[in-house]
Amino acid sequence: MEDHSIKVNFCSSEKEKPKSDQLQFGRVFTDHMFIMDYSAPLGWHDARIVPYQPLSIDPSAMVFHYGQSVFEGLKAYLNPDGEAQLFRPEKNLQRINRSNDRLCIPPIDEEYALKAIKQLVAIDKDWIPEAEGTSLYIRPFIISTEAFLGVAPSHNYKFIVILSPVGAYYKEGINPVKIAVENKYVRAVAGGTGEAKTGGNYASSLKAQELVANSGYAQVLWLDGVEKKYIEEVGSMNVFFKIDGEVVTPKLNGSILEGVTRNSVIELLKYWDIPVSERRISMEDLRQAHQEGRLEEAFGSGTAAVISPIGQLTWNDTDLIINNHETGPVAKRLYDTLTGIQYGKVEDPFGWIEKVREPSKVKS
Structure with missing residues (x-):
């Protein structure tokens, strides 16, 4: 895409944020989301951050009938200094393009997608919960939107990113x-x-x-x-x-x-x-x-x-x-080290952490 700008339309009123001790996984969503469209003549275009809202999609959109869709999952964490950071996001974006290839979906620009995710996280940074073991789940996904009942790759797509504050995925936590x-x-x-x-x-x-x-x-x-x-x-x-x-x-x-x-x-x-x-x-x-x-x-x-x-x-x-x-001791050591790196409490010798800039630096 030639236009690398991301238009931002801020929500008029912020939603009430859930308490950290009441978080479930994937039930509550933040104030904003990212959307970018694809059409065969234009490629990926019209990148924007808008208030979180329902999508308006034709009932004959191909995703509903032939399942041409891909998604990813990653998280944003708060480090001890209150900074937002991501864990190996480039790996998720590399993988979504491998999934795109398998599903005949046009590839996305990985560097640009990371820029969009970081800007979205920065805008909704206040949604990152602070309690131990909590984080902000990031769900990028792509769906085919062409209105056509025919078994073929779509000519139209939407790339969307939504955010959700989450607690533990399994209620058992680190217990077997x-x-x-x-x-x-x-x-x-x-x-x-x-x-x-x-x-x-x-x-x-x-x-x-x-x-x-x-x-x-x-x-x-x-x-x-x-x-x-x-x-x-x-x-x-x-x-x-x-x-x-x-x-x-x-x-x-x-x-x-x-x-x-x-x-x-x-x-x-x-x-x-x-x-x-x-x-x-x-x-x-x-x-x-x-x-x-x-x-x-x-x-x-x-x-x-x-x-x-x-x-x-x-x-x-x-x-x-x-x-x-x-x-077991290996599972416990892995959990403590990985979460320690993710939350900035343990040294990161691999360069896995990607910092997110403060919202004030991305809203202009």
Whole structure:
């Protein structure tokens, strides 16, 4: 796009902000949002920050019928000096373009998108909660808006960013959760859209999640969609296992989403000289390691929960109790370090933090 300016239309009255101890995940939204349009002749254009409001979209917009959409998730945090900062936002923008490519959506300018996100966060900085463990969730997404009932890539899109103050994603927090291994339903297969962050992947996960939730499980452990024996993800998170002192995570295979937190965990483990590998892991391998006392820890990783320890896996009516239902030392160290870096309380040796300028410097 040639015009790199972002028009700003401030809201006439600010909404009441929720108390930090009453925050749920993704229920309340800030005063403003970012929108940019795409049309085939113009490309991406008309970038603007406007009051948060409903969208007006034609009922025949292609997103409603063919699911051509992608999204991302990242957070803004307050450091001890009261400054807003982001954690590795460039990785999310790189990934949304990989998702765009898979869904035949025109790429966005990553540098410009980061500028827009930072300006939006700066304007709504007062919405970043201050209580420990809270943050401002950032949801960029792209939807196809062409009014056409035909199976083809759309010629029109909207790129939108909304913000939501959030507390913990799982009520259990850093305490271990119970996970059911899913043998019937699958999340994705190689060659499909599993490595893209698109809504259909999450819609297809709801049935299995609903069934296990009724039995007291926090989530499901997804197996591969072909042989249904190799571990892929846990819920909407990447998954790690500590076996015989080595941390192992499923190798990216075309159906596993490459998580920003996953990448950060791997880099941290290497930095600490803790053995870590990416390889194919079967449930039978895991069962045997548990039976022999070699399965020491298990945890999921993702933007929303950061690190979520797993205390129990149920597979074929057998319960695999991990680390006596207690949070393991590696999971705890990873959680403390990642959140410490995100909140500016721990040294960032990797340059992962991106500061957000004060609102007074971006409103002019």
